[in-house]
Structure formats: structure tokens, C-alpha cells
Amino acid sequence: MAKQLSVFLENRSGRMLQVASLLKSAGINILSFNLAETSDYGMLRLMVDDPEKGAAALDAGGFSAHLTDVMVVYIPARMGSLSELLDLLGDTIDIRYMYPYQTQEPNAGMVMKVSDMPWAEQRIRDAGYTVD
Amino acid sequence: MAIWNVSKECMPAADRRQLQDARLRKLVSRLYHHVPFYRHRLQELDITPGDISGIDDIGRLPFTVKDDLRDNYPFGLFAAPESEIVRLHASSGTTGKATVVGYTRRDIEVWQECVARCLTMAGIGIGDKVQVAYGYGMFTGGLGLHYGAENLGATVIPISAGNTRRQLDFMVDLGTTAIACTPSYLAHVMENIKENQLQDLLKLRVAICGGEPWTVEMRQKIEKGLGIELFDIYGLSEIMGPGVAQDCDQHQGSHVMDDHFYAEIIDPDTLEVLPDGEVGELVLTTLTKEGIPLLRYRTKDLTSITHEVCACGRTSARISRFRGRSDDMLIIRGVNVFPSQIEAALLEISETSPHYQILVDRVRDYDTFEIAVEIDANLFSDEVSTLEKLSRRISETLQKAIGLHPTVRLVEPNTLDRSDGKAQRVIDKRRLF
Numbered sequence: 072m073a074k075q076l077s078v079f080l081e082n083r084s085g086r087m088l089q090v091a092s093l094l095k096s097a098g099i100n101i102l103s104f105n106l107a108e109t110s111d112y113g114m115l116r117l118m119v120d121d122p123e124k125g126a127a128a129l130d131a132g133g134f135s136a137h138l139t140d141v142m143v144v145y146i147p148a149r150m151g152s153l154s155e156l157l158d159l160l161g162d163t164i165d166i167r168y169m170y171p172y173q174t175q176e177p178n179a180g181m182v183m184k185v186s187d188m189p190w191a192e193q194r195i196r197d198a199g200y201t202v203d
Numbered sequence: 204m205a206i207w208n209v210s211k212e213c214m215p216a217a218d219r220r221q222l223q224d225a226r227l228r229k230l231v232s233r234l235y236h237h238v239p240f241y242r243h244r245l246q247e248l249d250i251t252p253g254d255i256s257g258i259d260d261i262g263r264l265p266f267t268v269k270d271d272l273r274d275n276y277p278f279g280l281f282a283a284p285e286s287e288i289v290r291l292h293a294s295s296g297t298t299g300k301a302t303v304v305g306y307t308r309r310d311i312e313v314w315q316e317c318v319a320r321c322l323t324m325a326g327i328g329i330g331d332k333v334q335v336a337y338g339y340g341m342f343t344g345g346l347g348l349h350y351g352a353e354n355l356g357a358t359v360i361p362i363s364a365g366n367t368r369r370q371l372d373f374m375v376d377l378g379t380t381a382i383a384c385t386p387s388y389l390a391h392v393m394e395n396i397k398e399n400q401l402q403d404l405l406k407l408r409v410a411i412c413g414g415e416p417w418t419v420e421m422r423q424k425i426e427k428g429l430g431i432e433l434f435d436i437y438g439l440s441e442i443m444g445p446g447v448a449q450d451c452d453q454h455q456g457s458h459v460m461d462d463h464f465y466a467e468i469i470d471p472d473t474l475e476v477l478p479d480g481e482v483g484e485l486v487l488t489t490l491t492k493e494g495i496p497l498l499r500y501r502t503k504d505l506t507s508i509t510h511e512v513c514a515c516g517r518t519s520a521r522i523s524r525f526r527g528r529s530d531d532m533l534i535i536r537g538v539n540v541f542p543s544q545i546e547a548a549l550l551e552i553s554e555t556s557p558h559y560q561i562l563v564d565r566v567r568d569y570d571t572f573e574i575a576v577e578i579d580a581n582l583f584s585d586e587v588s589t590l591e592k593l594s595r596r597i598s599e600t601l602q603k604a605i606g607l608h609p610t611v612r613l614v615e616p617n618t619l620d621r622s623d624g625k626a627q628r629v630i631d632k633r634r635l636f
Contacts, residue, residue, distance in 0.1 A: 075585070077583075077585035079578050079583065079590075079613075079615060080615070081614055081615050081618070107587050109587060109590075109591070111612055111613065112590075112613055112614075114585060114586070114587050114590070116585065133615070133616075133617055134615065135578050135579075135583060135615050135616050137580070137583050137585065139585040167586055167588075168586070184585070184586075
């Protein structure tokens with residue numbers, strides 16, 4: 072299980088810049104992120120090199136930042152591997168969200184949050200994938 | 204203009220005072236012997252009915268507040284046996300518990316009488332078609348106007364509130380001459396009339412507006428926009444319902460039906476009675492009620508009083524346009540809302556009530572109602588769908604608690620104003636008073 076930094080952002084100008092600046096000041100490197108938006112606010116999801124330190128820095132900066140358990144699954148960096156992974160999980164669980172992590176040839180990382188994390192993690196491991 | 208009840212509405216001051224004195228003596232006796240709550244209150248003050256000779260002694264009597272009704276919910280303050288109560292009405296309480304009021308047959312007759320006086324003051328009579336667009340049900344607005352208009356002999360159109368399309372259709376097809384509704388709803392209807400260019404198809408002549416505070420500007424805007432005359436009716440369910448007071452065609456303050464309701468103005472902090480002309484809290488004593496009579500009920504409405512005779516010929520006391528409330532109650536779209544109700548509702552959602560702020564404004568004559576809620580650790584989720592569900596839940600919980608759907612806005616923590624250590628819970632941008 073990996074830790075994702077989840078940050079609630081109001082749709083006000085400068086919020087993303089503020090987040091990036093605070094992380095820079097704290098010496099935190101962003102490895103991947105995803106920004107889901109609604110008309111009133113955004114949910115920023117960050118994978119950083121030190122999640123606890125990142126959460127503390129953003130919290131001190133006045134942000135609503137929390138750590139969320141997610142999986143990082145490494146799939147082969149070739150055409151078709153995403154559909155193979157999703158086929159493996161079948162239709163009994165919900166994928167809450169997913170987004171790309173980093174590519175380290177020959178693999179590409181996927182950040183995933185699903186409705187039944189322990190079951191999914193086990194199933195993916197059993198199929199021979201690397202999961203963090 | 205006609206006067207419904209000349210013998211009462213134009214009584215010489217001395218006769219009125221004599222009538223009020225006799226009614227107050229009878230009231231105190233009734234309460235002392237039939238309502239334990241009041242007997243105990245009077246005994247604590249060493250007062251027996253014989254000690255009260257009339258209005259001059261009213262200052263010795265205790266006040267009654269909304270919490271007294273809430274604490275004695277539902278029938279604890281009733282002075283008549285339940286078998287004599289022919290009607291019950293209810294209004295929202297400060298923290299969700301309703302306030303129940305009961306009416307004997309005679310109370311209903313007095314109510315009909317008072318509303319008939321008000322309608323007559325507005326020039327309404329037999330031959331008029333009165334569209335009652337106040338809500339019917341436990342709320343006193345709809346049925347109050349209905350029974351009064353029927354008593355008068357006008358044709359009642361009991362359409363209740365909402366469904367503007369239907370309101371307009373009936374106004375055109377049935378030939379409505381008078382409408383009874385909240386002023387903000389009337390402004391909304393006016394926009395519709397203008398958009399659909401129905402002005403020339405209407406026979407509308409007069410409107411009886413109440414249920415929420417409204418400004419002189421609002422009145423002028425509607426009167427000019429529709430070419431009708433507006434009258435300002437006042438009432439509250441604890442006292443009776445609509446019909447406690449209304450202005451006449453002079454529009455110089457609202458005549459209180461003071462053969463039935465004795466009005467005083469007090470300083471809300473010192474509780475001393477204020478002289479005519481000074482603004483303070485309106486206190487009402489129900490001189491003739493049988494079901495749930497009240498002594499010196501503090502309405503929380505701020506106004507002043509005058510006993511000068513009006514140019515219309517009526518000698519009853521007149522109260523001025525309201526200046527505000529002495530508590531934190533808001534009136535949004537005609538609905539009474541207490542911030543404490545909102546607090547209680549939010550506690551249903553999270554064990555610790557989140558920081559919130561209510562923003563009330565008026566856009567194109569319609570009240571907008573928004574609640575900003577801080578996303579604290581309890582409410583946070585990394586999933587947008589969860590936050591959306593939370594927004595909907597907040598909106599629905601508040602709708603159930605207060606009867607209005609707010610727009611919910613989720614905001615970052617520590618962004619809502621906390622000046623002087625006390626959170627500013629309500630921002631009302633409307634200028635109502």
C-alpha cells in the first residue's frame with residue numbers, strides 16, 4: 072500500500088501555485104499527480120517522495136491535506152497491458168480512480184484506488200504483477 | 204373606504220380602555236385557574252387575579268417567550284379542554300421542535316373577524332375574488348386569510364403557495380381582484396406577468412402582503428410595476444396568525460386589533476415599557492383568546508407604537524414598519540430560520556459541527572440561501588463523489604430541518620470569518636429594514 076497526498080482546493084486563482092511552492096520549500100519532489108475538478112472545487116492527488124512530510128508542509132500552509140491509501144501497480148509498458156489488468160480485476164469491484172505513475176522501462180506504474188483494496192492487491196500479486 | 208366593525212375599530216379611547224381592562228381581568232383569572240404554568244408564574248410574583256384591576260397593572264405581569272411554548276409542547280399552555288379545541292396549527296421552533304397552538308370555536312371566529320377587518324381596510328369586499336397564495340396546512344397564513352375572506356363574503360380562490368404558472372392562469376381566467384402572498388413572491392409573480400405581458404388581462408387591484416419584512420422600495424416597485432395597492436398584514440401563530448395588525452389606506456403604520464390584542468413596546472434589555480414613538484420589542488397580550496391565551500408575549504419584532512387617531516377614523520393603536528429582530532432569526536422566502544436549527548442539523552452529519560457560514564442575499568427579488576461548510580478532517584474525502592454525496596446530504600438535512608433547500612458550497616478549512624473569536628455564522632446581504 073502506498074500513500075497518496077490528497078488536497079482539497081477551492082477554485083480560486085493561485086491555489087496550485089501555492090501547493091507547488093510549499094512542496095518546493097519543504098524539499099519535496101512530486102512524482103505524479105492528478106487533478107479532478109468540479110465547478111466549485113478540485114481534488115488534487117499527489118504522489119510525492121515523502122508523503123508525511125508533504126502533508127505536514129501543506130497542512131502548515133493552511134491546506135486541507137490528508138494521506139490516502141492507494142496501490143501502485145506496475146504493468147508492462149506496451150500496448151494492451153492496461154486492458155489486461157482491468158480484465159483481471161473483472162466487474163465485481165469499483166475502480167474509484169486511477170492515474171499514471173512513473174514509467175521505469177520495461178514497466179509503467181498505475182496509481183489505483185478500488186472498492187476492495189486487499190482483494191484487488193492479492194489478485195494482482197497472484198497474477199505476477201509488482202504492487203506497492 | 205369602508206370599515207368592517209365601526210363600533211370596535213372606531214371606539215373612543217376611554218371605551219376601548221374600559222373594554223381592555225375588563226378583558227385583561229378575565230384573562231388573568233382564566234390563566235390563573237386553568238393553566239398551571241401561569242398560576243405558578245403569578246404565585247412566584249405574589250399576584251392573584253384580584254390584584255390586576257386593568258391595563259394600568261399590566262406591567263406587574265410576567266412576560267412569555269417562545270421557549271415557554273416549546274417547553275410545554277404540545278398542549279401544556281392550553282386554557283381550554285382539548286375537546287373544545289377545533290383547530291391546531293404549528294410553527295417551527297428554534298431547534299426543530301414545533302410550537303403548537305390551539306383554537307376554540309370562538310377563537311376561530313375572532314380570527315375571522317380580525318382578518319375581515321384587515322381585508323376591508325384594503326378595500327376588499329363582497330364581489331372581490333381573493334387569491335390566497337399563502338401556504339395552506341399547519342402554517343396559519345393560508346387558512347387565516349381563507350376564513351377571513353370567506354367571512355367577509357368575498358370569493359376565495361384557495362390556491363396556496365407556489366406553482367406560478369397556475370397562479371397566473373387563475374388570475375387571468377378567474378378574474379382575481381386581490382392576492383394574498385409574501386411580498387417577495389409577489390415580486391416574483393410580477394416578473395412573470397411582465398415577461399408574459401399579462402398586465403392588461405388582469406383585474407388585480409390590491410395585494411395583502413405579509414410573512415416577511417419588506418422595504419418601502421420593494422413596496423413602491425411592486426405598486427408601480429403592477430399598478431395595484433399593497434397592504435402590510437402582520438401576525439404570528441403564537442398570537443393568532445395573520446390579522447393581528449394591518450395598515451389602512453393612509454399607510455401610516457399598521458392598526459393593531461387592540462380590542463383583542465394589547466400591544467406594548469419594551470426595551471429588550473431592561474424590559475421596561477417604552478413610551479409611544481420609541482423603537483423597542485413588540486409585546487402582545489391576547490385579551491380574548493380561549494385556546495392558548497398568552498400574557499405579554501415577546502415577539503422579538505422591533506417597532507414603535509402610536510395611539511394618535513388615524514386619518515381613516517380608526518382609533519386603534521398603530522405600530523410602525525418593523526426595524527428588525529431582537530434575536531438572530533432570519534426570514535428567508537417567508538420561512539423563519541434560526542441559526543441554532545442549522546447547527547443542530549449539521550450535528551446530524553458530523554459529531555462535531557463543522558464551521559459553516561450562511562449567506563443570504565436577494566437576487567431579482569428572490570431570496571438566495573447558501574451555506575458554506577469547511578471541509579475539516581471529519582468530512583474530508585479524497586473522492587469527489589463522496590464530497591458530492593456529502594453536499595447533497597447537507598442540503599437534504601437542512602431542507603428537512605428548516606423547510607428550505609440551501610445551495611451547499613464546500614470550502615477549505617480556516618477560510619470562514621472568525622472575527623473576535625466568535626464565528627460570524629450568518630451574513631445577510633439583504634437590506635430589509
